[in-house]
Amino acid sequence: MSSFDRRTVLSGALAAGVGASAAAAETPIAPMIHHVFFWLKNPGSKPDRDALIAGLNTLRGIEVIQQLHIGVPASTEKRDVVDNSYDVSELMFFKSVADQKLYQDHPLHLKFVKDCSHLWAKVVVYDSIAL
Amino acid sequence: MSSFDRRTVLSGALAAGVGASAAAAETPIAPMIHHVFFWLKNPGSKPDRDALIAGLNTLRGIEVIQQLHIGVPASTEKRDVVDNSYDVSELMFFKSVADQKLYQDHPLHLKFVKDCSHLWAKVVVYDSIAL
Numbered sequence: 625m626s627s628f629d630r631r632t633v634l635s636g637a638l639a640a641g642v643g644a645s646a647a648a649a650e651t652p653i654a655p656m657i658h659h660v661f662f663w664l665k666n667p668g669s670k671p672d673r674d675a676l677i678a679g680l681n682t683l684r685g686i687e688v689i690q691q692l693h694i695g696v697p698a699s700t701e702k703r704d705v706v707d708n709s710y711d712v713s714e715l716m717f718f719k720s721v722a723d724q725k726l727y728q729d730h731p732l733h734l735k736f737v738k739d740c741s742h743l744w745a746k747v748v749v750y751d752s753i754a755l
Numbered sequence: 756m757s758s759f760d761r762r763t764v765l766s767g768a769l770a771a772g773v774g775a776s777a778a779a780a781e782t783p784i785a786p787m788i789h790h791v792f793f794w795l796k797n798p799g800s801k802p803d804r805d806a807l808i809a810g811l812n813t814l815r816g817i818e819v820i821q822q823l824h825i826g827v828p829a830s831t832e833k834r835d836v837v838d839n840s841y842d843v844s845e846l847m848f849f850k851s852v853a854d855q856k857l858y859q860d861h862p863l864h865l866k867f868v869k870d871c872s873h874l875w876a877k878v879v880v881y882d883s884i885a886l
Contacts, residue, residue, distance in 0.1 A: 656829055657824060657826055657829075657844075657846060658831075659790055659846075659881070661881060677886065693788060693883075693885040694885065694886050695788055695883030695884055695885045695886060696883065696884055696886065697882065697883060697884075698787055698788075698852055698855075698882035698883055698884045699852060699884075700789075700852055700855060700856075700882040701856070701859070703880070705878045705879060705880045706880040706881075706882060707879055707880065707881055708881070708882060710881070713788075713881065713883045715788060715790075715846075715883070715885075721829055721830060721831055724829075724831060725831075725832070728832070747836045748836060748838055749834070749836045749837040749838065750790070750792060750837075750838055750839070750841070750844065751828065751829035751831040751837060751839060752824075752826030752827065752828060752829055752844045752846070753826055753827055753828075753829045754824040754825065754826045754846075755808065755825050755826060755827065
């Protein structure tokens with residue numbers, strides 16, 4: 625069974641107050657995961673953080689993005705393995721690697737990079753295929 | 756509007772072949788994102804990778820996990836910012852930081868760490884709150 629397990633589908637269906645058929649629950653939604661972490665040039669700057677978040681929100685106009693979650697570090701327990709030194713994160717789900725490429729080349733994404741890349745000092749990207 | 760935007764809800768509802776009310780579509784589903792990347796001690800070992808993946812699948816029994824996506828590096832374009840050197844990834848959604856703590860302390864998670872930690876050389880965790 626796909627890792628896009630039935631809870632993924634059911635959570636949406638339940639939020640909408642409906643049931644889901646078993647067949648629908650087996651349907652994978654978005655198997656490619658693209659997670660980007662940004663470290664600002666000025667880490668303490670709320671205006672810079674807000675400008676980056678505003679830029680990321682413009683990406684919502686890109687049709688191939690199935691889900692977009694813009695985040696900031698969570699106040700979870702301090703542990704050696706946890707890296708919460710970044711300033712802003714962007715998590716996207718795509719249906720395929722090909723769709724992720726369409727996103728990379730999309731005018732809205734290129735405009736985002738042009739308008740916002742001066743804000744960050746470092747970017748780390750992780751691309752995964754869900755099993 | 757939450758980054759758990761209406762597409763998150765609608766995708767589930769549409770997969771179930773139903774519509775969603777505007778009120779339901781505004782409901783945030785899971786605002787805390789926990790993403791873990793594992794580097795194996797034996798990166799070329801398929802048995803070790805499969806054992807780690809099997810271990811991660813046991814975490815599906817933990818109720819506070821809203822979504823669990825187990826992944827491997829995607830064959831996206833090689834770019835300096837992309838780190839696809841890890842072997843296995845685990846992406847979880849929780850309703851809250853408190854639920855994530857319940858997960859950390861859950862017997863199934865503790866058993867997973869006990870049974871599988873000999874497999875990995877390095878772990879990096881990113882915890883985010885979706886805006």
